[in-house]
Amino acid sequence: MTQLIKARQGIITPEVQQLAAVEGLTPEELSQRVAQGRVVILKNKGRQGMAPVAVGEKLRTKVNASIGTSSDCVDFEDELKKLRVAGNAGADTIMDLSTGGDIDGFRKQVLHSTTLPVGSVPIYQAAMESIAKRGSIVDMTAEDMFEVIERHAADGVDFMAIHVALNQSVLERLKIQGRVTDIVSRGGAFLTGWMLHNDRENPLYAQFDRVLEIARKYDVTLSIGDAIRPGCIADSLDRAQVQGLVVVGEMVQRALDAGVQVMVEGPGHVPADQVAATILLQKQLCHRVPFFVLGTLVTDIAPGYDHITAAIGGTLAAMSGADFICYVTPAEHLRLPTAEDVHAGVIAARIATHAADLVKGVQGAWEWDLAMAKARKALDWEKQIELAIDPGTAQRIRGERNAAGAEACSMCGNYCAMKVVGEYLGKPKENC
Numbered sequence: 330m331t332q333l334i335k336a337r338q339g340i341i342t343p344e345v346q347q348l349a350a351v352e353g354l355t356p357e358e359l360s361q362r363v364a365q366g367r368v369v370i371l372k373n374k375g376r377q378g379m380a381p382v383a384v385g386e387k388l389r390t391k392v393n394a395s396i397g398t399s400s401d402c403v404d405f406e407d408e409l410k411k412l413r414v415a416g417n418a419g420a421d422t423i424m425d426l427s428t429g430g431d432i433d434g435f436r437k438q439v440l441h442s443t444t445l446p447v448g449s450v451p452i453y454q455a456a457m458e459s460i461a462k463r464g465s466i467v468d469m470t471a472e473d474m475f476e477v478i479e480r481h482a483a484d485g486v487d488f489m490a491i492h493v494a495l496n497q498s499v500l501e502r503l504k505i506q507g508r509v510t511d512i513v514s515r516g517g518a519f520l521t522g523w524m525l526h527n528d529r530e531n532p533l534y535a536q537f538d539r540v541l542e543i544a545r546k547y548d549v550t551l552s553i554g555d556a557i558r559p560g561c562i563a564d565s566l567d568r569a570q571v572q573g574l575v576v577v578g579e580m581v582q583r584a585l586d587a588g589v590q591v592m593v594e595g596p597g598h599v600p601a602d603q604v605a606a607t608i609l610l611q612k613q614l615c616h617r618v619p620f621f622v623l624g625t626l627v628t629d630i631a632p633g634y635d636h637i638t639a640a641i642g643g644t645l646a647a648m649s650g651a652d653f654i655c656y657v658t659p660a661e662h663l664r665l666p667t668a669e670d671v672h673a674g675v676i677a678a679r680i681a682t683h684a685a686d687l688v689k690g691v692q693g694a695w696e697w698d699l700a701m702a703k704a705r706k707a708l709d710w711e712k713q714i715e716l717a718i719d720p721g722t723a724q725r726i727r728g729e730r731n732a733a734g735a736e737a738c739s740m741c742g743n744y745c746a747m748k749v750v751g752e753y754l755g756k757p758k759e760n761c
């Protein structure tokens with residue numbers, strides 16, 4: 330039985346018990362949200378020794394970090410380093426998006442090397458194997474796709490991006506719409522090529538029941554991939570995207586009916602004034618299941634700084650109801666990220682989600698900021714470093730251009746406002 334089916338039967342699972350305490354809810358409150366499909370618990374039934382994570386309504390907004398090889402860069406040691414860096418920087422989940430080298434071997438290593446929930450995109454591997462076995466992606470068979478999905482589930486993958494909502498009607502709408510960047514989802518692009526070349530329906534859409542069967546067997550959470558998500562600001566909220574979302578909503582309904590945990594992936598590139606509408610549409614059309622957004626990026630013109638672009642959009646999205654944010658690194662649109670890029674991306678996404686959690690009333694968010702404000706007022710540098718979202722960076726910068734043992738910092742030196750006013754108004758009270 331999946332967590333969803335158990336919650337509907339009124340069973341409080343050990344995972345719900347444990348995660349309710351983490352999120353500051355009663356087990357009954359969390360279980361009710363799981364039963365409604367508004368919260369998912371990321372944990373494959375067969376995966377041992379991992380820490381499940383709850384994603385969804387009114388919970389702390391979670392951050393995903395994606396790692397993985399590409400066909401051009403296959404360096405497992407470097408990818409495992411990124412896995413460690415992402416975990417140390419505070420990522421809640423990891424996605425292995427590998428498309429190069431021994432994909433099965435690396436996925437197993439990832440699952441073994443982290444306690445975080447692990448996600449994957451099986452169509453990537455199915456496509457790579459089809460090239461190796463049959464010479465091209467368009468010669469991939471439906472069996473190839475379902476076999477890889479089951480392989481990932483059996484290995485212990487906790488959530489999977491599956492492009493089940495891309496069908497011929499959506500492609501037709503895309504052609505009529507005429508987009509600037511057509512399709513930017515990698516899985517969506519593979520399937521689009523396959524569907525157009527073979528003039529057939531997407532097997533993942535046509536045989537969705539087979540996907541549901543696998544997901545239910547292993548309690549893998551489906552992340553319905555937004556194959557048609559806009560790839561630039563100009564394409565945001567066009568008719569193709571909305572048509573895709575209507576189909577996503579229908580697939581979500583079928584997953585919920587089958588007792589399968591499900592969330593929805595979203596954009597992508599969205600101008601700031603369309604972020605709230607994008608989230609509202611998804612929530613309305615998709616039964617308020619958790620929304621996992623890729624960014625969102627609020628402008629197209631900042632390569633090298635897209636972690637910042639995404640953090641702006643991530644805060645807006647999470648404030649509007651997005652539950653899960655996929656990080657974006659400074660390398661986005663430019664190259665495969667390095668470990669340093671991964672660190673910068675996770676921290677930027679955590680700042681974005683925390684800024685939203687502050688106004689979403691998430692337990693502990695407000696208190697964290699208050700503690701930092703008090704430490705600043707008290708010129709308590711040790712405490713400030715301890716409370717910093719990235720203590721290592723804060724410590725390093727504090728150590729530069731400041732005299733050893735200086736009470737204030739070199740920004741204002743002797744004219745430190747905190748010090749001067751503190752002398753007149755006294756030190757802040759400890760527990761106010």
Ligand code: SF4
Pocket residue numbers: 737738739740741742744745746747748
């Ligand atoms: S010197 Fe200026 S910047 Fe530094 S702690 Fe004091 S008020 Fe803040």
